[in-house]
Amino acid sequence: MTDLPADLTAELLVEADVAICGAGPIGAATAYFLARMSPELRIVVLGDDPDDDPGHVSTYRYSGGSIRWTWADPVKREMTAETAEFVQGLIAEGVDLAAIENTYHLLHTGEHIPALNISATRLVSHLLERAADAGAQVIPGAVVEGVRPDGSGHLIETTRGTIRAERVLFALGAANARLFPQSEAELEKRQLFVLDLPVPPERERMPHTIVPVGEGFGYAFVKSVEGHLRVLVGQEDIVEDDDLSGPVDHWETLLESGLATALPWLRDAKVEQILWGVDIAEKKLVLDEPAPGLLLAGCGSSVRSSAWLGRTLAERLAA
Template sequence: MTDLPADLPTDLPTDLPTEADVVICGGGPIGASTAHFLARTAPQLRVVVIDDAPADDTSHVTTYRYSGGSVRWTWSDPVKREMTAETADLVRSLLADGVDLAAIENSYHLLHTGEHIPALNISAAKLVAHLLEQARGAGVQVYSDTVVDGVRPEGSGHLVETSRGTIRAARVLVALGAANKRLFPHGGVDLEKRQLFVLDAPVPPEREGMPHTIVPVGDGFGYVFVKSVEGRLRVLVGQEDIVEDDDTSGAVDYWATLLDRGLATALPWLREAKTEQILWGVDIAQKKLVLDEPEPGLLVAGCGSAVRSSAWLGRTLAERLSEPLAG
């Protein structure tokens, strides 16, 4: 949860069209990737992206802005392995083309097993901004700071009601992350807060290549890694199931508790570190993939930690959205 929103272009369109073939509600990892793949594979379709992400995200529901941005692709689960490997391939191709993603090539070090698993760390905001810009360059219309108020069926299509007006589309994807629950409160999605501690620990040259270290603590684990935050390498710490934190209204500083419960025993060099900043966001619980079709042609997609699976999700959703329309 470390990425701040990227600077938006100043020449975005202002007048919402009345019709489109596909409307994508949400300009985060899933929406941006879907728009990117639709522009590549179905350029004949009129695609509109409505970016519901507020510039002042006081509820922190635009979780990718604050995500750790780690992508690993070695998993025992074959589906998870396929999803993350496809994203890693996309990231590598962008890096080979010179796209700045603030990338760090490292590995996951599982202290309890001794495994070192290849990984990449990237800026999620930079990835999303690049995918949206590529889609725009291919003709996709992107509307920022536009709130989606509702989606309802009409005839053979759907009406998307927004703060800029109403647009009719044959197919609609709702990919607003945690904000999906605002439009579809009975969709069976549970939310949880995720937060990262940005520490004042120095990052000397010998620490720049530090692996993403997974530390078992009690019934949970902590993770410690180095990431580029606002152009500086910083040490970040997150946790799962060490401290219960159900408060989704804001950051909670339980750094001292993490140390006392065993993190400092495993990694003594953290004992003297202090929290400089807490980066938090509200995400889909347990990093689950949720895909629903409440009405024909209306897809609702969400995924906890969506960045690492974004390429697979975008390609798959683009295929579903374009198949009935193309041809």
Template structure:
């Protein structure tokens, strides 16, 4: 896997409280960032983060752990540009403060347009761990091993049923990634599988600064980049719309098909590469932002590739939950 589960602060093993002002379901990039901003800006607010991020993650719905971890902030779409720019500036401030996010500063190189776009590559799990630790220091309570089973109305608030009991909260954020759709099937989010091929290619010094290279292949795109995987720099390759893969149950090794359909022609240095590992996760399709409020005080939030927009999402949701 790309990253291990986000570490919870060692002393946060308290039982599930019966009440909270805000319950945040999910401790991935969106939930952790929301807890971070909310706890720091609203001291005294009773904030409980319900976390369940097992190491095996059988459904691979903790997608941030298997993501590329790239943040680029030059987009034609103004909303996407605002979201990623704010997140990039936030991450850069953490790096300036000495936070170790296994960051690599590089560029996106769009071979078909000749563009070189500034970018960062980080460890998503290290970012999430940092946000949770700072949120806990500011007063948020992190409850591990609390699988959310349902949310139901209760007067002016909501009851959140978990495997560790039930908690009542005035306001609830559900940010469980792809699992949002399991609890709220009426949500607008469509799901897709995303996977990355970790190759056996060496990463000598001259390749360490390789840009995140994007090339058109048929009706889709292929991309190759360097990332730290389990503490070691590796070459990773992903694709969009070159090979259709609707199987959400596990990885599919279509590496040879990718090469045959044109990836090897566009990037011939990949011809001799072999696949060491496939990183896969179930994410929101088309990297779409999905925000919904099915009932007053109940927010659903999901975003494909949420790492790159996490600071904007966390701040925005914290402002809504604090109001």
């Protein structure tokens, strides 16, 4: 693999067999599996994950990080079960993912389903580090500005240089739409309310509680946020929120819709922080190939399916 200088400029052309645009859960996991599956390949990972993330498209940073692997849907069950087994293996090896073992408690059925909560940012960092150890070249701060065909491959124009690759994977999450507006992937905003509630020892093992409300559901759970255990609440299809430009504090509306009736201990809670991001609505793999060797991949809530996604895409890119 060609070593890239620190001062890579737009004039420099780097050759690769596979270029992965995006260093989130999908891109990082794909690089991880591909570097081990095909060590002979020259793999470049282009990451653009600034700390401020003005568009909030690095959605994994603001995700709940919960993985449950019991689903009626066989595809979701396969994706999450493989990822859970993979993550549990990392934890057994001593990888610190700020993991919390808990359960999903479905109030409407009384079921308690095994689950795991992890830090998505720690998982992504670990996958990228191991991919680099296996030979992949990770280029940080490379904003992809365009891609065009070049013979049997593709030229990727970035703010840090031009990359030529035979095969390219775009796994930029919601940002894929910026470069490929013809993509049919539907986008949506996801929000989590971080509450001011204390987390004493008896609440640390609180199950991830699912509450049906009207046509949707709310959920409350405990997660490590910036090194501290916090109570978080999210919702789907209770309060309509199509504003993709920023967070909307609809906490009171959410409580009044019926959530506080089912979980009255939330009534006096105050919102200290809103974690939000723009994500792909479909929670299964959305894969498109607009040109031979050019793949667009997306999946909402990709953390919980990251190992399955990475292995599946790596097998496609290695073929």
